[in-house]
Every structure is written in C-alpha cells, then in structure tokens.
Amino acid sequence: MEALLNALLAIGLLLLLLLVVYLIDRVNSIETETRKVVSTLNENAAKLATPSMGLSAKKLWDVMTGRSSEGLDPSSVADLRSRYPVILAKHAEALYKDGFKDGILGAAPNEPKNTKDIVTAKGTVESWIPTAQANALYQCGLSASQTPEAEWGPIRASMDEAGQYLWTKAQLDVTSPLSEWLMPSSSDDGSLGP
Structure with missing residues (x-):
C-alpha cells in the first residue's frame, strides 16, 4: 500500500512539474508577444511624435x-x-x-x-x-x-x-x-x- 501511495505521489509530482514547465513556457510566449507589440507601438508613436509623421x-x-x-x-x-x-x-x-x-x-x-x-x-x-x-x-x-x-x-x-x-x-x-x-x-x- 505504501508503494502505491509513493507511486501516486511520484505521478502527482511529475504532473505538477509538467504543469509548471508548461506555464513557464506560456508566460515566456506571452512576454515575447508583448515585447513585439510594445516595440511596434513605440515605433508608431515615434513616427507620430515627429513633426512630419516620419515622412521626409x-x-x-x-x-x-x-x-x-x-x-x-x-x-x-x-x-x-x-x-x-x-x-x-x-x-x-x-x-x-x-x-x-x-x-x-x-x-x-x-x-x-x-x-x-x-x-x-x-x-x-x-x-x-x-x-x-x-x-x-x-x-x-x-x-x-x-x-x-x-x-x-x-x-x-x-x-x-x-x-x-x-x-x-x-x-x-x-x-x-x-x-x-x-x-x-x-x-x-x-x-x-x-
């Protein structure tokens, strides 16, 4: 019985570890996309902030x-x-x-x-x-x-x-x-x- 409990505990820890790795990967993906969006917004804002919208x-x-x-x-x-x-x-x-x-x-x-x-x-x-x-x-x-x-x-x-x-x-x-x-x-x- 103790072996079964240890096996279930090991499987639970393994699933928890996989969930943590998945969540870390998702957070990194979201951070990367957010940086791209912020970069694009900053470029557009810089163009609009110039007196000629980036045109010359x-x-x-x-x-x-x-x-x-x-x-x-x-x-x-x-x-x-x-x-x-x-x-x-x-x-x-x-x-x-x-x-x-x-x-x-x-x-x-x-x-x-x-x-x-x-x-x-x-x-x-x-x-x-x-x-x-x-x-x-x-x-x-x-x-x-x-x-x-x-x-x-x-x-x-x-x-x-x-x-x-x-x-x-x-x-x-x-x-x-x-x-x-x-x-x-x-x-x-x-x-x-x-």
Whole structure:
C-alpha cells in the first residue's frame, strides 16, 4: 500500500512539474508577444511624435500634394497639412536668403539643393520642393542682392509665381505673396514676416 501511495505521489509530482514547465513556457510566449507589440507601438508613436509623421523630403511633398497617402491616417495627414505651410515658408525663405547671401558675397551662383532641413517647434523636418521653384527662389535672392530696390518688381513677380505654384501644388491657401514678407520695401514697416 505504501508503494502505491509513493507511486501516486511520484505521478502527482511529475504532473505538477509538467504543469509548471508548461506555464513557464506560456508566460515566456506571452512576454515575447508583448515585447513585439510594445516595440511596434513605440515605433508608431515615434513616427507620430515627429513633426512630419516620419515622412521626409520627396515623400513628404508627395503626401502634401496628394500623390501618395497610402497607409496614413487621414486625421494625421490633416494635422500635418495644418503645419506644412510653416515648413514650406521656411524652405522658401532659406532658398531666397542663400541666393541673396551669395549675391552679396559675390560668390558664383550655386545650383540650389531642393532639399533642406527645416527646424520647427516640434523638431527638424527634411523638406523638398521641385527643382524649378528652388532655382527660381534662389535666383530671386541673387537678383535682389544685385538690383536696386526700386527695380525689384519683376523679381517680386517671379518670387510670387514660384510661391503660388508651391502653395497651390501642396493644396494650401495662399495667405500672402512671398514677396510681401521676404522682400519688404523700405516704405513698409520693415517686418520680415507675417
């Protein structure tokens, strides 16, 4: 009888050991899956926390111009669109100022890059605009540095045309012409921005 009791006790301990091993394996599986989910959530949160949802350069431009927004949350795209005018304006301003600076320094005209790192309140974004408009804005700055202010009319018109194209292509409302704040006349109040 004692042998039977010992055998049942041994079988019970063996079943208990198997149950513990099974539960440990299940807990490890659950932990592994939880880590994967947390990692994915952190990656998505990091993309959304950036000022451009992880988009940059040409991809950002394509989303803003409506060419590609597959896999993106429409409300996030709308939020990004509300911040995009600042990015676009800073990019246009940087190109104009680069041309103006090169003209003042007497440097040989450069081929402006159509990508630019733009610093915003939410972080740095790599912006992209078409080459033709990048060249136009740079040339406006170069010409303005070498032309008396009284003769800036055609330069302002060229700048406004490039700005109009950019804002229209990006499906944004044009609040004021670029020349109004990038090339203020001395008769204006002298402010450089809206």
